[in-house]
Amino acid sequence: MSLVSGREPFCGAMDAALLLNVEGVKKTILHGGTGELPNFITGSRVIFHFRTMKCDEERTVIDDSRQVDQPMHIIIGNMFKLEVWEILLTSMRVHEVAEFWCDTIHTGVYPILSRSLRQMAQGKDPTEWHVHTCGLANMFAYHTLGYEDLDELQKEPQPLIFVIELLQVDAPSDYQRETWNLSNHEKMKVVPVLHGEGNRLFKLGRYEEASSKYQEAIICLRNLQTKEKPWEVQWLKLEKMINTLTLNYCQCLLKKEEYYEVLEHTSDILRHHPGIVKAYYVRARAHAEVWNEAEAKADLQKVLELEPSMQKAVRRELRLLENRMAEKQEEERLRCRNMLSQGATQPPAEPPAQPPTAPPAELSTGPPAEPPAEPPTAPPAELSTGPPAGPPAELPLSPGHSLQH
Secondary structure, eight states: OOSOOSOOOOTTOOTTOEEOSSTTEEEEEEEOOBSSOOOOOTTOEEEEEEEEEESSTTOOEEEEGGGGTOOEEEETTSOBSSTHHHHHHTTOOBTOEEEEEEOHHHHTTHHHHHHHHHHHHTTSOGGGGGOBSTTHHHHHTSSOOSOHHHHHHHHSOOOEEEEEEEEEEEOGGGSOOOGGGSOHHHHHHHHHHHHHHHHHHHHTTOHHHHHHHHHHHHHHHHHHHTTSOTTSHHHHHHHHHHHHHHHHHHHHHHHTTOHHHHHHHHHHHHHHOTTOHHHHHHHHHHHHHTTOHHHHHHHHHHHHHHOGGGHHHHHHHHHHHHHHHHHHHHHHHHHHHHHHHHHHTSOOOOOOOOOOOSOOOOOOOSOOOOOOOOOOOOOOOOOOOSOOOOSOOOOOOOOTTTOOO
16 A cells, blocks of 8 residues: 555544544554564664655645655664654554654754755765764754745744654564664674675785775764864773774775875875874875876885884895886887887978969989988887886785774
């Protein structure tokens, strides 16, 4: 059954409404559900369609999930932005369709939720559907939400009607939870697992998959870090873990030849933490790949200053850099030679036609003129005959279980 069929009664005449023992909420069942009331334990995923209407005679529709063909879902116990929805949903059976009248005390934040839903429908970040209550104060500070009807609702809060169709309830063990759905404790537990999995995939040469694992772990830690005071002990502990994972992520990017992104991430780390040896080493390799010779040498020199025991690895990188620069110079020399050769062999342009004048003088009967000589070119320079350099040295990836360099 669809959300609403036929004409629903005006919200002011809900005599048959059920009370949920919650102030400011009334429920009318439009279509009965099936089975027993589901077990809505913490972590359960609830999937449903909804329609939001004003409490006016026209029952003006504000939002309808079926219009975007995208069911809504929330996680029980995750402090969803519109907390009353959890109360409404946990009163329903699967396939039930019910109408809820909610007073202003429950609907004040709905304009902000609605803005997120509309942004998602326009193809923007789908996690906007799941913005939690933290940070709402900042959003209230804006003078507009970008939608005239929502600005009106925010300026003058009013009762709203929610027609909800409950589609499915999944126990926490029945679905793969995304990291943003995890509790703080669960996020801390999953980070070393993701870290170790990223290291395993890197060693197998599966760099795209490894980088995804590192990214997921970084997101968990960044989320936890927002709850700490900057530069205090716990914040710094999380920052160290983030930097370790970011540098592992950068090693994946080097393998995928995404050198400029490596330069961006490593430079950001070094701006805040100028003593991290691995950041200089990884950045030096990225500079070398894009022929930034001076910058690569400066970073390798910094590695030696901070960690003299890495002298062998630094010397190896310097030999690779020298060979790479020599190859580039040879390529440039050959390109210039080819350009000069092409220019010298081009036939001269025909002179413009001249108007007839006096009869032409008798042509000379002497020997024909020699063709123009080609400009002399130097033989190609010999490349260095020193011992060939091997593949670049890899710094060991930080082990997942300790999250240390």
